[in-house]
Amino acid sequence: MIELGSRERTQPPPPHIVWESLANPRRSGGRQWLDLHPDEVEPRILRAVEPELVVWSSLWPERPDDEIRFDIRPAENGCSLRWTLLTPGAVPEQAMVDELRHRLNFLINARLRFSFGQ
Numbered sequence: 001m002i003e004l005g006s007r008e009r010t011q012p013p014p015p016h017i018v019w020e021s022l023a024n025p026r027r028s029g030g031r032q033w034l035d036l037h038p039d040e041v042e043p044r045i046l047r048a049v050e051p052e053l054v055v056w057s058s059l060w061p062e063r064p065d066d067e068i069r070f071d072i073r074p075a076e077n078g079c080s081l082r083w084t085l086l087t088p089g090a091v092p093e094q095a096m097v098d099e100l101r102h103r104l105n106f107l108i109n110a111r112l113r114f115s116f117g118q
Contacts, residue, residue: 002086053071
């Protein structure tokens with residue numbers, strides 16, 4: 001797998017709470033933070049190891065083989081969450097890579113974070 005982008009930031013809750021939000025983003029009674037665009041699809045969970053790892057399928061139908069890996073580890077006042085966008089195939093043009101990275105960063109470091117009150 002080729003890394004197209006990655007970013008690590010802290011999140012306010014402990015690892016098990018962030019893991020649950022990523023492993024089951026649509027659970028009843030949970031935080032509704034995963035707002036998909038019309039050209040995006042619901043991710044499938046490809047792998048999960050509680051409370052440290054979640055791997056999603058691609059959000060983008062035109063890039064079905066891409067994966068999004070979330071590594072979660074304890075940190076002071078919450079946890080550290082790293083998302084990594086991976087592809088097994090050809091690397092797209094830089095403009096598309098930038099767009100995909102921006103979208104993931106918004107979902108994780110804005111929408112998810114804001115759902116925890118930050």
